[in-house]
Amino acid sequence: MEVKNTIKDLKASVALARQNGSRIGLVPTMGALHQGHLSLVKRACSECDFVVVSIFVNPTQFNNAEDLKTYPRTLEEDLRLLSENANVDVVFAPSVEEIYPQPDTRQFELGKLAEVMEGRYRPGHFNGVAQIVSKLFMFVEPDKAFFGEKDFQQLAIIRQLVKNLNFSIEIVGCPIVRYMDGLAVSSRNTLLTEEQRAIAPIIQATLRRSVEEMQYKMKPSEVVDWVTNTLNKIQPLQMEYYSIVDGITLQPVNSWEESDYVVGCITCYCGKVRLIDNITYKKSI
Ligand code: PAF
Numbered sequence: 001m002e003v004k005n006t007i008k009d010l011k012a013s014v015a016l017a018r019q020n021g022s023r024i025g026l027v028p029t030m031g032a033l034h035q036g037h038l039s040l041v042k043r044a045c046s047e048c049d050f051v052v053v054s055i056f057v058n059p060t061q062f063n064n065a066e067d068l069k070t071y072p073r074t075l076e077e078d079l080r081l082l083s084e085n086a087n088v089d090v091v092f093a094p095s096v097e098e099i100y101p102q103p104d105t106r107q108f109e110l111g112k113l114a115e116v117m118e119g120r121y122r123p124g125h126f127n128g129v130a131q132i133v134s135k136l137f138m139f140v141e142p143d144k145a146f147f148g149e150k151d152f153q154q155l156a157i158i159r160q161l162v163k164n165l166n167f168s169i170e171i172v173g174c175p176i177v178r179y180m181d182g183l184a185v186s187s188r189n190t191l192l193t194e195e196q197r198a199i200a201p202i203i204q205a206t207l208r209r210s211v212e213e214m215q216y217k218m219k220p221s222e223v224v225d226w227v228t229n230t231l232n233k234i235q236p237l238q239m240e241y242y243s244i245v246d247g248i249t250l251q252p253v254n255s256w257e258e259s260d261y262v263v264g265c266i267t268c269y270c271g272k273v274r275l276i277d278n279i280t281y282k283k284s285i
Pocket residue numbers: 028029030056058061129132133151154
């Protein structure tokens with residue numbers, strides 16, 4: 001596993017691999033790697049001959065300076081985890097100056113996909129994601145790129161970005177990795193206190209109940225209210241939003257029949273920690 005810090009060196013390694021006929025896989029990350037990232041990397045290694053993992057805390061996708069400052073940066077540990085658990089060829093770990101020699105002023109037209117849910121609460125976030133992901137796609141020109149389904153809206157937006165910019169890249173969505181108690185694996189979990197960590201799995205358990213017990217008794221809007229009220233009663237949980245949406249357009253559905261792919265997307269604070277998760281109600285596409 002080689003570590004490259006410059007775009008020039010990255011491109012040289014990828015060019016060599018491509019000359020040898022390798023299928024190139026890319027796993028973009030912001031580091032602080034955990035089992036969720038490793039599942040993406042392992043999938044990439046199983047489907048591609050040459051795998052690049054990028055580790056870059058992208059400043060343009062943070063709309064909160066404090067969040068950017070405190071975002072965990074654990075490069076040494078990340079490299080150890082990758083070298084011990086997967087067969088990665090190149091880790092691309094550039095500086096901010098390398099990626100943004102000039103401020104990136106590009107505005108991406110992401111349409112309604114970016115206006116709802118995270119887009120409402122984190123203005124500019126998805127434009128920043130589109131800036132870095134499009135740059136990484138241009139540097140690596142992978143055959144496949146791997147993203148987690150935990151960030152469900154991000155995955156939909158990246159698929160749209162690929163279409164809008166005519167990239168010939170297959171976007172592979174990978175299932176959420178969960179602990180035994182149902183909590184989705186996330187870098188932010190390390191910020192939970194022991195007490196909060198014990199409560200956080202209730203989020204997924206409540207979503208699961210809404211699928212198993214509520215879906216056929218209630219309309220989607222009533223399930224949204226039920227989930228919101230149930231979770232808001234539990235200290236220290238505080239809902240930001242729960243939306244039941246079409247899994248492709250991300251627009252809210254009014255009935256279960258309206259779409260063949262229905263997903264519930266949640267953002268809920270547990271104390272000060274902002275947790276994201278989702279659940280599928282229906283997928284017949
Ligand atoms: O999901 C993430 O970790 C980031 O948003 C990504 C895709 C690596 C872009 O910085």
